[in-house]
Amino acid sequence: MTVGAGIAVQDGSLLALGAKVLREVRGNVLVTPAAGGGLTNGAFLGVRSAPAASRSIFPVGKLRDQRFVCTFRFKMWWMTQRMGSAGRDIPSETQFLLVEVSGGGEQPAVVYTVFLPVLEGSFRAVLQGNADDELEICLESGDPDVESFQGSHLVFVGAGSDPFEVITSSVKAVERHLQTFSHREKKKMPDILNWFGWCTWDAFYTNVTAQGVKQGLQSLEKGGVSPRFVIIDDGWQSVAMDPVGIACLSDNSANFANRLTHIRENHKFQKNGREGHREDDPAKGLAHVVNEIKGKHQLK
Template identity: 50%
Template sequence: MCLFIAKIWWMIPRVGTSASEIPMETQMVLLEAGEESVLSMADEETPAEPTAENKFYILVLPVLDGSFRTTLQGTSSNELQFCYESGDPEVQTSEALEGVFVNSGDNPFELIKDSIKILAKHKGTFSHLENKKSPAHLDWFGWCTWDAFYTEVSPNGIKEGLQSFKDGGVSPKFLIIDDGWQETDNDFQKEGEPLIEGAQFATRLTDIKENSKFKGSDTNLKELIRYIKENYGLK
């Protein structure tokens, strides 16, 4: 099983039996394997399915390494490749020291949890969920615009959505304006052109500023947020 980036900030799983099925921008690979003796392998034309007694799992995680990020991808020759990139042609290297983490165990759930704990301790840049305190607003009812608009979110759509909640008597306490408000760019996929396989991975965030939909004298993001707080009591 693998998890790969299907959109710029969205991962989905895929299950398969060969490396060639692993797509570009894969962020995790979990392999199921079985211990077999040389004699048993020689006696059978096809490998036997792993049993509960000899089954174990291998976790492969690409990680950040300084100025570089790693992803995984399969090839037509059934190989697993590590893609190591900085995102900047001026930032290059001839070696990758800590681009991939590999661990194994007999319980896939414990393997993933323990591996994240190991990485958290080694990297020192993040914490495992068990060591984090949940924010209070998780107990509030909120609305994320992705559920209604995906990337087609707009100021008018947000206002209409909040008004519909209010009319129904279930106004949310907080609002998440999700993907679709910020400046992005894709040199390989132009708007209106047919989808090119893999081109969605080339979409990059170019600025933490609102895009054209949220700019203007009466529709800019700052004024929209002020309007929402004043009229719908959101945080």
């Protein structure tokens, strides 16, 4: 039996406070107790005798008939959630997994177990499922020349009867372990969160223009909901495809084959701008749009 503060691998099962979360756990799975005080029901999962590779997939154990919710990265910079009850339902690039398990005996009636894949050295871990309902750890460095890793602290696992407390405690445990970020309780809320703001994305996608921003602000004011800040989203930059590029159009009208060609606004945000012409006077660029809307609409 391998034990780590409420998390254990025993008789081929991953136990959280005595409740079986995963079955048929692979023999090379390690459990390492979390260092530091505060969290009593948490440990790290890892693997032993791992072959050297820049990208590896390690099956952990089978997840069946257990309700879960997870968040996963479905595009490079966007995440969404999914629910399911079997390992095969867990998508690739899963960054967070919360499993609900029925307790037994003296344990809580329901045990919530959170899985948080973390960074270890030059490698990052994510979760995914396979056709056999196994939860897998996908580990990669992103560099074919970087292949060696320790493999003992790949996924943090925390458990408890209150899912909110489990998530909070688990994030704090990872904070202590990595020492690369701070929990939100330690962060000062920026004043901007007290204001109502408007982002141009859902209104225009990449077709946003200076005139569209002005019309949007006028419409919001007319409706009695004047924003105090504006986010001009994707669509203002100078971009173009590579000469040999192939268009990659998304359903939200963004062309992901575009590349930045200049750290400046495009012609749509230049005063009297026209396509193919570059305005060199900064005062006639994005600055004139910002100054105008701040003056007319009392933006911060």
